[in-house]
Amino acid sequence: MSDSVDVIVVGAGPAGSCAAIVAARAGLSVVLLERGPFAGSKNMYGGVIYARMLDELIPKWWEQAPIQRWVTRRSTMLLTDTQALTVDFRTDAWGEAPYNGATAYRPDFDNWLAGHAEAAGAQLLTSTTVTGLLRDSAGSNRTGAIVGVRTDRPAGDLRARGVIACDGVNSLLAKEAGLYEHTDAKHFTLGVKETLALPKEVIDERFGVRDREGVDIEIIGGTGMINGGGFVYTNLDTVAVGVVLKLSKLAAQSLRPEQVIAGLKANHAIAPLIEGGEVKEYSAHLIPEAGLEMMPKMTANGMLVAGDAAALCLAAGIWLEGVNFAIASGMYAGETAVDAIRAGDVSARGLAGYQKRMRTTFVLKDHRKLRRAPALVLSDRVQHLYPAMVANVAERMFRVDNPQPKPGLRRIFAQERKRAGVRRRDLIRDAWTGFRSYG
Amino acid sequence: MAGTRSDWVGDYFMETMAATEFRVHPDAHIVVDGTVCADCTTRQCIVACPANLFVPTTDGGIVFNYEQCFECGTCYLVCNHEGAITWNYPAGGHGVVFRRT
Amino acid sequence: MTVVVCLKWVHDAAQPDDVRFGAMSPADHSALELALQCGEWAHADVTAITVGPAQADHILRDALACGVRRAVRIETSHAVSGADVAAAIAAVVADAHWVWCGDYSIDNGSGSVPAFLAAALAARQALGVIHLSFGDAPTIDAGVIEATRRLDGGRREVLEVRAPAVVSVEGATAHLRRAGLTALRTAAAAAIEVIRIATPTRVDDCVVQQYRPRARELAGPDGVSALARVLSLTGAGGARGAASARRTVVLDPLDAAGRILTELREWGYRT
Numbered sequence A: 001m002s003d004s005v006d007v008i009v010v011g012a013g014p015a016g017s018c019a020a021i022v023a024a025r026a027g028l029s030v031v032l033l034e035r036g037p038f039a040g041s042k043n044m045y046g047g048v049i050y051a052r053m054l055d056e057l058i059p060k061w062w063e064q065a066p067i068q069r070w071v072t073r074r075s076t077m078l079l080t081d082t083q084a085l086t087v088d089f090r091t092d093a094w095g096e097a098p099y100n101g102a103t104a105y106r107p108d109f110d111n112w113l114a115g116h117a118e119a120a121g122a123q124l125l126t127s128t129t130v131t132g133l134l135r136d137s138a139g140s141n142r143t144g145a146i147v148g149v150r151t152d153r154p155a156g157d158l159r160a161r162g163v164i165a166c167d168g169v170n171s172l173l174a175k176e177a178g179l180y181e182h183t184d185a186k187h188f189t190l191g192v193k194e195t196l197a198l199p200k201e202v203i204d205e206r207f208g209v210r211d212r213e214g215v216d217i218e219i220i221g222g223t224g225m226i227n228g229g230g231f232v233y234t235n236l237d238t239v240a241v242g243v244v245l246k247l248s249k250l251a252a253q254s255l256r257p258e259q260v261i262a263g264l265k266a267n268h269a270i271a272p273l274i275e276g277g278e279v280k281e282y283s284a285h286l287i288p289e290a291g292l293e294m295m296p297k298m299t300a301n302g303m304l305v306a307g308d309a310a311a312l313c314l315a316a317g318i319w320l321e322g323v324n325f326a327i328a329s330g331m332y333a334g335e336t337a338v339d340a341i342r343a344g345d346v347s348a349r350g351l352a353g354y355q356k357r358m359r360t361t362f363v364l365k366d367h368r369k370l371r372r373a374p375a376l377v378l379s380d381r382v383q384h385l386y387p388a389m390v391a392n393v394a395e396r397m398f399r400v401d402n403p404q405p406k407p408g409l410r411r412i413f414a415q416e417r418k419r420a421g422v423r424r425r426d427l428i429r430d431a432w433t434g435f436r437s438y439g
Numbered sequence B: 001m002a003g004t005r006s007d008w009v010g011d012y013f014m015e016t017m018a019a020t021e022f023r024v025h026p027d028a029h030i031v032v033d034g035t036v037c038a039d040c041t042t043r044q045c046i047v048a049c050p051a052n053l054f055v056p057t058t059d060g061g062i063v064f065n066y067e068q069c070f071e072c073g074t075c076y077l078v079c080n081h082e083g084a085i086t087w088n089y090p091a092g093g094h095g096v097v098f099r100r101t
Numbered sequence C: 001m002t003v004v005v006c007l008k009w010v011h012d013a014a015q016p017d018d019v020r021f022g023a024m025s026p027a028d029h030s031a032l033e034l035a036l037q038c039g040e041w042a043h044a045d046v047t048a049i050t051v052g053p054a055q056a057d058h059i060l061r062d063a064l065a066c067g068v069r070r071a072v073r074i075e076t077s078h079a080v081s082g083a084d085v086a087a088a089i090a091a092v093v094a095d096a097h098w099v100w101c102g103d104y105s106i107d108n109g110s111g112s113v114p115a116f117l118a119a120a121l122a123a124r125q126a127l128g129v130i131h132l133s134f135g136d137a138p139t140i141d142a143g144v145i146e147a148t149r150r151l152d153g154g155r156r157e158v159l160e161v162r163a164p165a166v167v168s169v170e171g172a173t174a175h176l177r178r179a180g181l182t183a184l185r186t187a188a189a190a191a192i193e194v195i196r197i198a199t200p201t202r203v204d205d206c207v208v209q210q211y212r213p214r215a216r217e218l219a220g221p222d223g224v225s226a227l228a229r230v231l232s233l234t235g236a237g238g239a240r241g242a243a244s245a246r247r248t249v250v251l252d253p254l255d256a257a258g259r260i261l262t263e264l265r266e267w268g269y270r271t
Helices: A014-025 A106-119 A172-176 A200-207 A247-252 A257-266 A323-343 A353-359 A362-369 A373-377 A380-398 A409-420 A424-438 B011-018 B044-048 B074-078 C026-042 C054-066 C082-092 C113-121 C181-189 C226-234 C253-267
Strands: A004-010 A030-033 A069-079 A084-090 A101-103 A123-125 A130-135 A146-151 A157-165 A188-197 A213-221 A228-234 A238-246 A278-288 A303-305 A314-316 A319-321 B021-023 B054-056 B062-064 B095-097 C003-007 C046-051 C070-076 C098-102 C124-134 C144-150 C156-162 C165-169 C193-197
Touching: A004 A014, A004 A146, A004 A323, A014 A030, A014 A106, A014 A157, A014 A323, A030 A106, A069 A228, A069 A380, A084 A380, A101 A213, A106 A123, A123 C181, A130 A157, A130 A172, A157 A172, A157 A323, A172 A303, A188 A247, A188 A257, A188 B074, A213 A380, A238 A247, A238 A257, A247 B044, A247 B074, A257 B011, A278 B011, A278 B074, A303 A323, A314 A373, A319 A323, A323 A353, A323 A362, A353 A362, A373 A424, A380 A409, A380 A424, B044 B054, B044 B074, C003 C026, C003 C054, C003 C113, C026 C046, C026 C054, C026 C098, C026 C124, C026 C165, C046 C054, C046 C082, C054 C070, C054 C181, C070 C082, C082 C113, C082 C193, C098 C113, C113 C124, C113 C165, C124 C156, C144 C165, C156 C165
Parallel strands: A004 A030, A004 A157, A030 A123, A069 A213, A157 A303, C003 C046, C003 C098, C046 C070, C070 C193, C098 C165, C124 C165
Antiparallel strands: A069 A084, A069 A101, A130 A146, A146 A157, A188 A238, A188 A278, A213 A228, A228 A238, A314 A319, B021 B095, B054 B062, C124 C144, C144 C156
């Protein structure tokens, strides 16, 4: 067995497996390293996979992917302690091929995708933690070209012509390569979630779905004074309920993550959905929430970065996506590595095509378009003032206060805005930011 | 939702943590230097760690239990004391193993 | 000299076919490490052997990556008893000098295979060992391992074990080495010998259910007076219990088991 391969991919999540599939199918020798006992064992997310990017790699992937349910109902909920205003959309179209979003257990989905990487000819090595980068001896330890990785196994150095770092949100490799200028708690959110078991029929009935249809509820509010959000979504016979919490606020509030979940679960809008569910798993993971603001350089001499490691996660309120960005960036990283190795130039310059592939596709286009959205969604006004304001408007709008005559909507709105303490100037500014982002 | 510590570590939380599988390695992958923590006033790790593994001691230090770690990275990001937390992944094949996330 | 380690693939009760959650027991880890040390001590190659389904290849590859030279999986057509497992292994490695086993598997194993195996191989046995030391470098058949066993009441027994022998060890006896990267890559592609054997079913599989008496046709009671008819129906006061008389029989174990099953069926505990 040779001590050197063409490509080492670090991390067998969606980004890593897709990079490995592309490189292996191009005929390169690929080693895919995974620190968990199997691919997906360390992975957790906020619920929905949008996998249309797989069409290219695995035609009709939806016939074989281990998904739980196809999301046919998508709800966005504004939540206060006593009120909930929900925009609830359902369509039959998302319940048929090629589908839209799916709920899935990542240990299943990622393991399946890694199986495709193996089938393509990549060698998957599990239970192997990468501990550092190997540098070209010509350069210094900080600047020499990256020529492989060091693992925690005996005789664990492995050399390669190119390294693709898909090592997740904490990306120790991107940091070691100096691609992140700095990392700051304010760029991250913490996702925590409980997986609660309920009989399938009960879930179908409570959420109004059948067969493989599923529901994804995204919640603004419901996290107390900690900026963030909540989510509830259906698996086949479990319901996942969780919260996403801004790290910098969480620590300042002396409220622990499990208490925030408990608060959300006790809310009268959520409690009936999950009542009687037996906890099957509790999990936590960081989310690179800040988008474009925190993104590192994605190429170094001999190395590319993809997926969460490159902070490619879109947290824009009405759109919450990550796995699709991981799949796409992994594919582009794989393609770039193939091109660069064939051309014999794996320097940062030779790998520059990666950035271009991402700039010209949704990967960076979406992030640029929505660059102001993450900060807006997590801002104090959107988090703490607007949900109550909007819910109060709705409550008065639908309340029949006879013998009082109906007040005009404009008056209700003006009164509620004042009551919530929202300045008109701020509201207009936020509306304009939202319009520019989402419009 | 009062924030006393006894509320934090309720029976339910113990149960939820017990539902998750951890393949514990004999060596700790994260090391906390309690002497650096002694003069920390914010102690954000104690609140933020989703597995509640940072425990204040009576003499003002902090003890860290690595066994049920989610390997999420929250602690080193909220920590504002250089050198207090040495953060690494556990040896390959060890640590948390998710099944239904 | 031949060194063998017996490993058991333990599946997860909730997902028995899912290789992700199958593993070997801690005791088997310990046995594997000691087998490798024994191989180094005796300058012999180590063979890993398991009885199980294709998923069990997983643990054999782990063993190969750690330094085992040959991996054999015995496939049986159905679940087998500890004695069958031992017989199957003994048939494949009849010439083994040192056989290493974990003392119990974590799926409620009874720890019987090592003892059966010693019997099948006509080898010495040291079971439930908690501490070991290898003696001077052995010749082909001389070589002593000092093994400490756990006994009841906190007592210890120290054995001097010579080949051929079966040694079963506890999980904490040794810490399994970590496979090197190149070895891991080689093992992933290595061939695993598969031996298929047919094992006879010796035990009648049976299900015992709740007591449910068989329906019986009863003739109308004889008797002139009502009392006589009641007595004959219930058997009260008279020749009661003829049917439930206690019987003592002397049979060999297999026939005795068969007889018990027959009786259970008659009494309505089985269908």
